[in-house]
Every structure is written in structure tokens, then in C-alpha cells.
Amino acid sequence: MKLNFRYQDKGTLIHKLNPFVKLAWVSSIVLLAMIFEHPLYLLLLFLATLPVVIAAKGWQEWLSLLRFVLYLSLVIIIINSLVMYHGTHVLLEFTFEIPTLGQPKITLEAICFGLGMSLRLLAIVSAFTILNLTVHPDDMLLAALKLRLPFKSVLATSLSTRFMPALIDDLGRLTDVQRSRGLEIDKGKLIQKIRSRGAVLIPLLSNSLDRTVQIAEAMESRAFGARKVRTYFREIKLTPFGLIQVVAGFLPLIFGLFLRFKGYGGYRYYPSLQKINLNWLELILMLVLVVLLLAILPLATKKRWSLD
Amino acid sequence: MIKIQNLTFSYAGSLEPVLKEINLTITDGEFVLLSGSSGSGKSSLVRCLNGLIPHFYGGRISGTVEVEGLVTINYSTAKLAIRVGLVFQDPENQLVTTDVEREIAFGLENLGLPRTEISKRLEEALDTVGIASLRYRSLHELSGGEKQKVAIASVLALKPQILVLDEPTSELDPQGAEDVLGIISRLNDELGLTVILVEHRLDRVIHLVDRLIVLDQGRIVADGQPAKIMRSQYEKLDKIGFGFPPLITLTQKLIKAGHQVNGLPLTVKEARTVLEAFFRAVKKPSSRINKKINKKPPGIPAIEVEKLWFAYQKEPMVLKGIDLRLCQGEFIAVMGRNASGKTTLVKHFNGLLKPGKGKVLVNGQDIKKLTVAELARQVGYVFQNPNDHLFADTVEEEIAFTLKSLGFENIATRVNNTLQRFNLTPYKKQYPRFLSGGEKQRVALASVLVAEPKVLILDEPTRGMDHGLKTSLMQFLKEYRQHGNTVIVVTHDVEMAAAHAERIILLSEGKVVVDGHKKEVLSRALLFSPQVNRILQGFEKYGVPQDILTVEETLDLLKEGGDGSVDNWG
Numbered sequence: 001m002k003l004n005f006r007y008q009d010k011g012t013l014i015h016k017l018n019p020f021v022k023l024a025w026v027s028s029i030v031l032l033a034m035i036f037e038h039p040l041y042l043l044l045l046f047l048a049t050l051p052v053v054i055a056a057k058g059w060q061e062w063l064s065l066l067r068f069v070l071y072l073s074l075v076i077i078i079i080n081s082l083v084m085y086h087g088t089h090v091l092l093e094f095t096f097e098i099p100t101l102g103q104p105k106i107t108l109e110a111i112c113f114g115l116g117m118s119l120r121l122l123a124i125v126s127a128f129t130i131l132n133l134t135v136h137p138d139d140m141l142l143a144a145l146k147l148r149l150p151f152k153s154v155l156a157t158s159l160s161t162r163f164m165p166a167l168i169d170d171l172g173r174l175t176d177v178q179r180s181r182g183l184e185i186d187k188g189k190l191i192q193k194i195r196s197r198g199a200v201l202i203p204l205l206s207n208s209l210d211r212t213v214q215i216a217e218a219m220e221s222r223a224f225g226a227r228k229v230r231t232y233f234r235e236i237k238l239t240p241f242g243l244i245q246v247v248a249g250f251l252p253l254i255f256g257l258f259l260r261f262k263g264y265g266g267y268r269y270y271p272s273l274q275k276i277n278l279n280w281l282e283l284i285l286m287l288v289l290v291v292l293l294l295a296i297l298p299l300a301t302k303k304r305w306s307l308d
Numbered sequence: 309m310i311k312i313q314n315l316t317f318s319y320a321g322s323l324e325p326v327l328k329e330i331n332l333t334i335t336d337g338e339f340v341l342l343s344g345s346s347g348s349g350k351s352s353l354v355r356c357l358n359g360l361i362p363h364f365y366g367g368r369i370s371g372t373v374e375v376e377g378l379v380t381i382n383y384s385t386a387k388l389a390i391r392v393g394l395v396f397q398d399p400e401n402q403l404v405t406t407d408v409e410r411e412i413a414f415g416l417e418n419l420g421l422p423r424t425e426i427s428k429r430l431e432e433a434l435d436t437v438g439i440a441s442l443r444y445r446s447l448h449e450l451s452g453g454e455k456q457k458v459a460i461a462s463v464l465a466l467k468p469q470i471l472v473l474d475e476p477t478s479e480l481d482p483q484g485a486e487d488v489l490g491i492i493s494r495l496n497d498e499l500g501l502t503v504i505l506v507e508h509r510l511d512r513v514i515h516l517v518d519r520l521i522v523l524d525q526g527r528i529v530a531d532g533q534p535a536k537i538m539r540s541q542y543e544k545l546d547k548i549g550f551g552f553p554p555l556i557t558l559t560q561k562l563i564k565a566g567h568q569v570n571g572l573p574l575t576v577k578e579a580r581t582v583l584e585a586f587f588r589a590v591k592k593p594s595s596r597i598n599k600k601i602n603k604k605p606p607g608i609p610a611i612e613v614e615k616l617w618f619a620y621q622k623e624p625m626v627l628k629g630i631d632l633r634l635c636q637g638e639f640i641a642v643m644g645r646n647a648s649g650k651t652t653l654v655k656h657f658n659g660l661l662k663p664g665k666g667k668v669l670v671n672g673q674d675i676k677k678l679t680v681a682e683l684a685r686q687v688g689y690v691f692q693n694p695n696d697h698l699f700a701d702t703v704e705e706e707i708a709f710t711l712k713s714l715g716f717e718n719i720a721t722r723v724n725n726t727l728q729r730f731n732l733t734p735y736k737k738q739y740p741r742f743l744s745g746g747e748k749q750r751v752a753l754a755s756v757l758v759a760e761p762k763v764l765i766l767d768e769p770t771r772g773m774d775h776g777l778k779t780s781l782m783q784f785l786k787e788y789r790q791h792g793n794t795v796i797v798v799t800h801d802v803e804m805a806a807a808h809a810e811r812i813i814l815l816s817e818g819k820v821v822v823d824g825h826k827k828e829v830l831s832r833a834l835l836f837s838p839q840v841n842r843i844l845q846g847f848e849k850y851g852v853p854q855d856i857l858t859v860e861e862t863l864d865l866l867k868e869g870g871d872g873s874v875d876n877w878g
Contacts, residue, residue, distance in 0.1 A: 007406075138410055162406060165448065176660050177696045179680045180689035181755060182713035199709070202699035206741060210695075211401050217355075218402035218459075220364055221394040222415035223466060226386035233413035233426045 007136050013300040014056035018242045019135045019143045024249030025296050029127040032256040038267040039116045040276065044286060046123040048293040049130060055297060058133040062126070069118075069125050076121070077114030084110040086270040113269040137161055142236050151230065163211065170207055174200045245299050252292040259285060310334040310357060310470065310502075314371035317352060317361060326352045328526040330371070334504065334519075336469065339496040341513055341534070342506045344523035345549050345774040346745045350506045353523065354474045357504070358392040359385040376469060389415065393463035397475040397772075399455035403462075408434075408442050408450075412462045419466070433465040436499070437491055451646070453484020457491060464495075470502040471495060477509065478772035481646045482800050489513055508774055511553035511839055514538075515574040524548045539572045551775025554803065554839045555579045558859045562586065562866075576839060580846040586866055587847040607635035610763050610794045611657050611687075615666035618652060626652045628818040629666070636762070639785070639795045641805040641826075643836075644815035650798045653815065654765050657796065658687040671762070685714055688761035692768040694752035698740040703732055703751050706740050707758050714759055722758060730754040730784070746777045753784060763794040770801045782808050806830050806838035806857035827855040 009015055014022075033045050053062045083101060087109025094104045135143075141158040145151060175185065178199045185196045238246070259265055264282060268274040278286075312332040318325040326349045334340055342350050355361045359380040362369045373380045376391045396402045405411045412433050416426045434440040437457050447455060456476055463471065473492060477485035489507075493516045496503045507513050514520070514534050522530040522537070522545060530537045530545060537545070538552070542560045546552070552560075555573055559582070563569050567586070573579035611634040618627040626649045634640055642650045655661040656668045659680045668675045670686055691697065700706035707726055711719045727733045730750045735743060740751050757764065764785075770778050785795050785808070799805060805812060805826060812829040814822040822829050831841050831854050838857050848854055856862055 137406055159404065162404075166400060173691070174696055176655070177689075177691050179660065180658055180684060180691075181697075181710045182681045182684035182759065184679070184681050184713070199699050203696055206699075207695065214396065214398060214401035215404065217360055217364060218396055219404060220360065220385040221358055221389055221396075222404075222462060223386045223389035223418040224415075226384075226389065226418050227420035229420055231417050231420050231422060231426070233410070233417055233423060233430075 007133065009136070010057045012056050012134075013297075014052060014130070015134045017134070017296075017300045018238065018245060019139045019236060020146075020238060021242065021245040021249050021296070021299075022131055022135055023143060024246045025252075026127045026131045028250055028253035028256070029293070030124050031253055033120050033123040033127075035256070035260050036265040037116070038265045039112075039119055040278075041265045041286070041289075042116065042119040042123055044290055045293070046119060046126060048290060049123065049126040051294060051297060052130055053126065055300075056130060056134050058129070061133055062129050065125065065129055066122070069122055073114075073118030073121060076117055077111060080114035080117070081106045081110040084113065084270075086110070088272045109269050109271065109273055112273055116267070116269065138234075139236060142232065142234065145232070146236060159215065163208075166211070167204070167208065170204055171200065174203050174207075177203075245296075248295055248299055251295070252289060255289055255292055259289065309336055309376065311374040312356070312371070313374075315356065315369070315373060316371055317356065317367055317369045319352075319365060319367040322367075325368075326526050327356070330526075330528060332521070332528065332531075334502060336502055337496070337500045338502055338519055339493070339517045340502075340504045340519045340521060341510075341517040342504060342521050342523065343508070343510065343550070344529075345776050347525075348523040349526040350523055351474055352526075354394070354472050354504065354506060356380065357470070357472055358394050359383060359388045360394070386418070389468070390419070390466050391468055392470045392472060393466060393468035395456070395459050395463055395471070395473040395476050398479050399452050399459055400479075402459050403447050403455060405447070407444065407446050408439070408458050409444065411447060411458055412465050415462055415466045429465045429467070433461040436464055436495070437461040451484060452480045453487050456480060456484065456488050460488070460491060460495075468501075470504065472504045474506045475508065475772065476505075477507065482802075483645070485509065485512070489516075508551065508772070510551060511555075514553060515578075522550060535572050535574060538574075549774070549776035549779075551778075554859050555843060558840060558843075558862055559583070561859065561863055565863075576842045576846075579843045583843065584847065587844070587850050587852050607637060609633050609669075610636045610638075610671060612669040612672075613653075613656070613666070614669075616653075616656065616663050616668060617665035618656070618661065619664055620652075626818050627664075630818075630820055632813065632820065632823070634763075634794060634796065636794055637789065637792045638811055639789060639809045640797070640811045640813060641809035642796060642798045642813045642815065643800065643802075643805065644821075648815040649818040650815055651767055654689075654767070654796060654798055657763065657765055658689045659683040660689070681714065684710075684761070685759055686761055687763045687765065688756040688759065690753055690756050690764065690766045690769065692771055694745075694748040695741065697752035697755055698748065701739060702737050703727070703740050703743075704736040706751055707732075707755050710755050710759050716759070726754050726758040745773075746780065749773075749777060749781065750784075753781075757788065762792075763796065764788060766795070766797045768799060769797060770799065770804050778804065802830065802836060803838050806841070826857065830857055831855045 029045055029049065033042060036042055036045070053059055082104055085102070085105050085107065087107025089108035090105050091108055092106040097103050137158055141154055144154045178196075179185070183196055183199055185200070186193065188196070256265075264285065310333065312330050315327055315330040316325050317327045330353065342353065344350050352361060355365065356373050357375060357380070361367065362381065363385050369381070375388065378388065378391065380388060403411055404414055409430065412430050413426050416429055421429075434443055437460055439454070439457050439461060442450065442454060442458070447458065450458065471492075476492070477488055480488065489512055492503060492505060495501045505513065505517070517534060519532065520530065520534040520537050521528055529548065530541050538556050542552070542556075555576070559569055559572055559579070569582060571582055573582045611632070613630050613632040616627050616630040617625060619625045630653060642654060644650050652661065656663060656675065657670065659675045659678055662676055670678075670683060675683065698706060700709055704723055704727070708719050708723050711722055716722060727736050730753065732747070732750055732754060735747060740748065743751065769781060773781070782804070789795055797809065809826055812822070812824065812826050813820060814829060830837050832845065837845070840859055840862055841854075841857050844852050844854065844856055844862070853865070856865060
């Protein structure tokens with residue numbers, strides 16, 4: 001099934017939430033996923049994104065993206081277990097030798113490490129998906145400008161995302177063109193495969209360059225760069241309540257940093273897996289983190305943000 | 309007011325100027341049609357008007373271009389934007405944001421206007437173009453015609469006195485084109501905007517414009533009132549491959565045959581008045597012409613379609629139970645509105661799509677059992693944009709690529725033969741993408757036909773093509789068919805279908821609504837008939853046969869059926 005990964009205004013509470021709040025919340029998750037090592041914490045971060053995805057009615061798009069991440073995770077786990085031999089629990093040992101790495105062996109620890117990394121990746125991708133599915137690209141642009149990022153770079157980024165769907169259409173059409181000429185993209189030896197890809201990618205690249213020139217012409221013709229200071233027709237207004245929401249979005253990050261500072265959330269994979277034993281205090285602290293993470297949902301119901 | 313004096317321009321890296329000693333004055337409120345074959349310099353001239361040349365495209369320039377008192381070389385394009393608005397060909401590649409409102413505001417924001425002024429101008433622009441209902445829509449949901457209207461509105465919001473449009477309809481379907489041209493002419497009529505329009509569908513606009521300027525190889529070769537130019541410079545323009553609307557050709561041929569014609573008609577309505585006298589004399593030869601539709605005995609089928617159903621996703625159904633039998637040697641035009649399923653249907657013929665339900669047989673073989681590559685030897689497919697075909701370093705390699713993919717032998721000989729057949733031998737070592745439009749089209753065609761498929765599918769081959777290119781493409785197709793091969797074109801081009809196809813298949817909502825000889829399908833229709841037929845529809849009362857579609861047929865009719873009495877009426 002072909003899915004629309006473009007922003008769609010589904011009118012949910014999450015869509016109506018001020019983009020800054022979503023930015024704050026998503027950066028909290030992403031940063032926490034990077035500083036925590038403990039798989040349980042990473043799992044919590046990942047799970048915390050699910051109710052928000054459901055509230056945003058984006059689970060179909062989310063699922064198909066996540067499927068892709070699962071493939072990627074599999075690759076991570078396989079590669080990691082093939083090249084990291086620090087673990088002590090050897091599951092499989094090969095007899096041949098890889099230069100510089102030595103005799104490959106697959107250890108339980110390496111597999112678990114791969115799993116941990118995948119969990120981290122899942123949490124991060126899931127959080128970004130929420131941002132992509134619920135923030136209008138142009139609002140993203142406005143938000144980035146509010147954060148004092150330079151207009152031209154922001155515009156370039158937003159244009160490249162705007163033309164992504166056109167690029168995907170192009171790719172489909174160009175593949176059809178070359179298949180009609182007898183090209184079998186996935187057949188033959190590696191060299192042949194690369195050549196086949198070239199038959200599609202070279203026109204794709206040239207078409208994109210043509211498109212770039214045309215867009216530039218069109219922008220110049222509409223007074224782009226006429227004035228040093230540009231005005232903006234729409235602006236994201238941050239009401240006092242919105243500000244509270246933004247702070248609430250950052251709260252999990254602050255609390256998480258505190259936890260990490262206190263020594264929670266670390267984990268040792270090598271040489272053998274650290275035992276997981278949680279005391280009551282840590283369980284309560286984790287619960288607090290979850291509550292803070294999910295606080296975005298009740299806050300979202302409170303008030304709509306206004307776009308002028 | 310635009311004043312161009314002795315303008316000569318060549319792009320950086322090219323010796324031959326694209327514009328040569330152009331002298332031109334355009335006064336306020338004029339509606340100017342700029343015409344000429346591709347490569348004649350139209351687009352370059354248009355880009356001089358708002359300073360894209362020389363500010364965006366470098367090169368060597370001499371002479372001056374003055375717009376509303378500003379010499380363009382001294383002002384950037386961004387500064388000139390409030391005086392000259394430029395709308396481009398491809399609606400897809402001139403929109404910068406993601407929804408209608410933001411798109412129209414984009415230029416105004418660049419000017420640094422306060423928010424209240426932006427809202428005011430936004431309202432005006434939406435209403436002027438009549439797209440207020442689209443206001444909150446996402447651009448990617450809009451049709452090509454709607455996008456082009458948004459592009460016009462976004463330029464108008466800057467309040468330019470001059471509106472320049474570079475082939476604004478060439479990427480649109482007929483309905484979208486009609487809408488856009490209607491708006492353009494209204495802007496000139498009601499707001500008094502100066503409009504400079506580059507357009508190749510002359511029959512749609514020739515009667516609306518005040519002035520026609522024809523470019524050839526960078527020079528202005530004709531400039532004046534359209535009717536006058538069509539009358540006095542027909543021969544000269546015909547020689548440079550100017551694409552006259554059929555009714556002009558018809559009238560001119562009558563004049564050439566020594567008949568007296570009062571005035572030169574530009575519209576179907578005018579033509580009916582001016583030419584009526586000729587047809588009053590026709591003595592009921594309708595029976596004769598009708599018999600000419602030779603109901604050929606059913607030939608050997610090349611492609612058979614049985615109860616074909618197809619959908620890209622679960623919903624909606626794009627093809628709904630299509631039954632067809634396409635025979636060897638036929639020239640078939642598949643027509644119909646956008647999204648009626650034309651392209652989806654023909655993509656089944658070379659296996660790019662596989663039937664959801666039902667069957668498609670190519671030369672008796674079920675396509676479900678064959679790969680696209682296996683079918684490529686039997687069915688060739690040429691896509692609309694030749695650029696999509698081209699990726700190799702040389703023309704020679706481009707053509708050889710198909711043969712290699714398909715595992716042919718004697719590649720060198722086959723490539724050489726094909727190069728000769730398509731007059732490409734001189735270019736064989738050149739980079740295909742740097743060739744001219746017509747040459748690229750030939751390379752794309754050659755790269756498909758080198759595999760000698762018995763069936764050739766072309767998707768919108770004439771869209772955006774000038775008259776000369778169309779003629780040479782049709783010549784190639786004619787030669788191709790002489791060997792008993794089948795041609796299938798997906799097209800909106802009624803005139804082309806009327807002149808060259810035999811059989812027309814009309815699709816609507818995924819179903820075949822009409823399938824028959826062109827004389828049955830394209831006659832007596834309202835907009836779906838060629839211009840000549842629409843003229844003759846007015847003369848049915850005189851017994852003029854209603855299945856005539858082309859200028860040649862009409863002339864034949866007058867020769868034979870007129871009893872030689874045409875002169876009496878002249």
C-alpha cells in the first residue's frame with residue numbers, strides 16, 4: 001500500500017499543539033535516548049511515544065516507517081555481533097579468520113548490545129516521526145526562523161523536503177522508462193547492477209538540477225532577495241500558556257539529566273551483561289519520568305495555539 | 309511600456325547569439341502573442357524582460373532593454389519583479405511553499421510588506437484569478453491547471469503592470485489550458501494589464517491578441533496584427549515551419565487556388581461566415597465520403613485485453629472491465645480526460661503494470677507470464693519527456709544500451725543502421741542531453757525502436773511540441789507503420805489524432821466509452837472535434853458531409869463536390 005508520508009492536517013490535538021511544544025518534547029526524547037544506556041529506560045522512552053502517535057492518528061504511517069527501522073535494526077545486530085568479540089558468553093565460533101579482527105565469534109553480549117542500540121534508534125525515529133507527521137513543513141520553517149536560524153539555510157532545507165515527493169515520482173517514472181527499454185535493475189553481476197542504477201539515477205540527477213534552476217528563476221522573479229529584511233505573513237505566536245507547555249515539554253529532559261547525574265540509567269554490556277535489579281526508589285523515579293513524558297497529552301487538550 | 313533596442317544576446321559558452329538585433333516597443337495594455345519554433349529565442353527574449361537575462365543567466369549582451377523606464381541591466385530581477393511578473397511553463401517547478409495562501413504571500417514577504425498589506429493583496433489576488441475556494445488547499449492536491457492559476461495569482465500579488473507567460477499551458481490538459489488562457493485574456497481585458505504570452509496553441513488565442521510577434525533563429529520575422537500577418541506573410545511563415553491553425557491553412561489554400569475570400573477568419577464562428585459561400589455549392593456528396601470508412605476485416609490481433617480491472621491501491625478502481633482488441637498495423641489514439649485511465653491502460657501493454665483482474669495478451673502471450681524486459685522486444689514504450697530516456701555519455705551508447713539490455717547480437721551494425729534511419733549519425737559521439745529538443749526526441753525514439761518492437765506506445769508525444777517537430781515525428785511513425793507495425797498514442801491532441809490516427813479509443817472513468825474509426829468518433833462533437841470539423845458542422849444544412857476532419861479532405865470535397873461552381877460564389 002502506498003502511504004502518504006507528507007504532512008496531513010488530521011486535526012487532532014497533537015496537530016493543533018504549538019510546534020515549539022512538539023519540538024521541545026521531541027528533543028527531550030531524542031536527547032534522553034542518547035544519554036541513557038539502560039535498555040529499560042530506552043524502552044520507556046520508546047513506549048512513551050506510542051500514545052502520542054495514536055493520539056495523532058498517525059499509526060499507519062508510523063508502522064510502515066518503523067518496519068524499515070526494524071530491518072535496519074536487524075542489520076545493526078548482525079554487523080555488531082560479527083565484529084564485536086568482547087563478550088564472554090560465546091554462542092558460535094567460526095574457524096576462519098578476518099584480517100585485523102581475528103577469529104569471529106558471536107557472543108550473547110554483542111547481540112544484546114545490538115538490541116540495545118536498536119531500541120535507542122526506535123525511540124529516536126519514533127519521536128521524529130511525530131514531528132514530521134504533525135508539524136506543517138512551513139510551520140517548521142517559521143519555528144526554525146524564530147530560533148534565529150538563518151533564513152536562506154532554513155528555506156533550502158524546507159525546499160528540499162518539499163520536493164521529496166516529486167523526486168520519488170521521478171524515480172518511479174524513470175525506472176519505468178528504463179525497464180521499458182529492457183533494463184532489469186536487479187539482475188546481473190554487481191558491476192551490471194551499478195550500471196543499471198546509473199541509467200535511472202543519472203536522469204534523476206539531471207532532472208533535479210534542471211528543477212533547481214527553474215525554482216531559482218521562479219524565486220528571483222518573485223522578488224526573492226529584494227530586501228534585506230523579509231516580513232512573514234504568518235507567525236507562530238507563543239501565548240503564556242504555550243510557554244508553560246514548552247517548559248513542560250522540556251521537563252522530562254531536565255528530570256532525565258538529573259537521574260543520569262545521580263547515576264541511574266547506565267548499563268554495562270561487556271564483558272558480561274550487567275544484572276538488572278531495580279529497587280523501589282528507582283522504580284518510582286522511572287514512573288515519574290513516564291508521567292512527565294506523557295504530561296504532553298493532557299496539556300494538549302487544554303488550549304489551542306493560535307496562528308495569525 | 310517596454311522598449312528594446314538592438315538587443316543581441318548569447319549565453320555564456322556559446323558563440324551563436326540566441327537573440328539577434330531585436331528592436332521592439334510594446335505599449336501599455338497590449339496583448340502580445342510571441343510565437344516561433346522551439347529554439348527560436350522566445351524563452352530567452354521573455355527572460356530579458358525581467359532581468360533574468362543577464363542577471364541570472366550570464367552571457368554576452370549588447371543593446372538595451374527598458375521596462376517602465378528602468379534599464380534592466382541596472383536593476384536586479386528581484387527589483388524588477390514589481391514591474392514585470394513572469395509565469396513559467398512547468399507549474400510543478402515554480403511553486404516554493406506547500407499551500408496556496410503561503411505561496412501567494414511568498415513574493416510579498418520578500419518585498420518586506422507589513423502583514424496587513426499582505427492580507428489585503430492576498431485577497432485581491434485570490435479573487436482576480438478566481439481561486440478563493442482553493443485558498444487553504446495544499447499545493448500537491450491541486451491539478452496542473454489549478455497550480456498554474458496559483459502561480460499567476462502569486463505573481464499578480466506583486467502588482468506588476470506587465471504580465472509575461474512562458475508557455476503556461478504546455479504542461480496542462482486541454483481543460484486546464486482553456487481555463488488558464490481564459491484568465492489571462494480577462495486580465496488584459498478588464499485590468500488593462502500588458503500581457504506577453506508565449507503559446508503554441510495558436511487556435512486558442514490568436515483571436516484574443518492584439519499583436520503577433522514571430523521569432524525565427526533569434527530574429528523577429530513578423531510583427532503586427534494577427535489577421536494581417538496570417539494574410540500577407542503566410543508563405544514566408546509556412547516556410548519556417550510556423551504552425552498555423554487549420555482554419556487559416558484552409559482559407560489560405562482556397563486563396564491560393566485562386567478563390568476570392570473576404571477577410572481572414574480567426575475563429576470557427578468567423579470561418580462559418582466567411583466560408584459559407586463555398587459550401588452552399590456542395591451537392592450532397594455525403595454518401596461518397598461515408599463509404600470511405602473502410603470497415604477493414606478484423607486483422608491479426610497484436611494486443612488483446614479481456615475484462616481488465618486495475619487499481620493502484622485497494623481503492624479507487626482505475627480500470628473497470630476493459631475489453632479491447634488492437635490489431636497489427638493499426639494507428640490507435642487513446643484519448644480522454646486526465647485520470648481517465650489512459651496511461652494505466654497502456655502500461656499494461658508492455659507489462660509495466662500487471663492486471664488486477666482479467667487478462668492482457670501480447671501476440672497471444674499472457675503478460676502475467678512475461679517480464680517487462682521480455683516484452684520490450686515486442687512492445688516499445690516512449691515516454692513524454694525525452695530527457696527521461698537519456699543517460700548515456702554518447703548518442704551511440706544510448707542506443708546500444710537497449711540492445712545490450714535485451715541481449716541482442718550484431719550491436720554495432722544495428723546501432724549504425726538506427727543512427728542513419730533517424731538522421732543521428734552526425735551526433736553519434738555527442739552527449740544526448742545537450743542536443744536540441746527535436747534531436748533528443750529522435751534519440752529517445754531511436755533508443756526504443758532499435759529493438760524493432762512490433763508495437764510502439766507513445767505517451768503524450770506531441771505535448772509542448774512545435775509544428776515542425778510534430779510533422780517530423782509523424783513522418784517517422786508513418787514509416788514505422790509501413791512495415792505492418794502498430795502505433796498506440798495516448799494523447800489530448802485532437803488535431804493530431806484527426807490527421808494521423810485511424811482508430812480512436814475514448815476512455816472515461818476507467819471504461820471505454822467509444823471505440824471506433826476517427827471519422828465516427830471525432831466528428832459532430834463539441835470540443836472534441838478538430839477545428840475543420842467544427843466549421844463544417846455549421847454547413848450540415850447544405851449537405852456537407854459531417855465526417856470530414858482535415859484541411860485536405862475539405863479541399864478534396866470542394867474540388868469534387870463543388871461542381872466547379874466554387875468560383876461563382878467567390
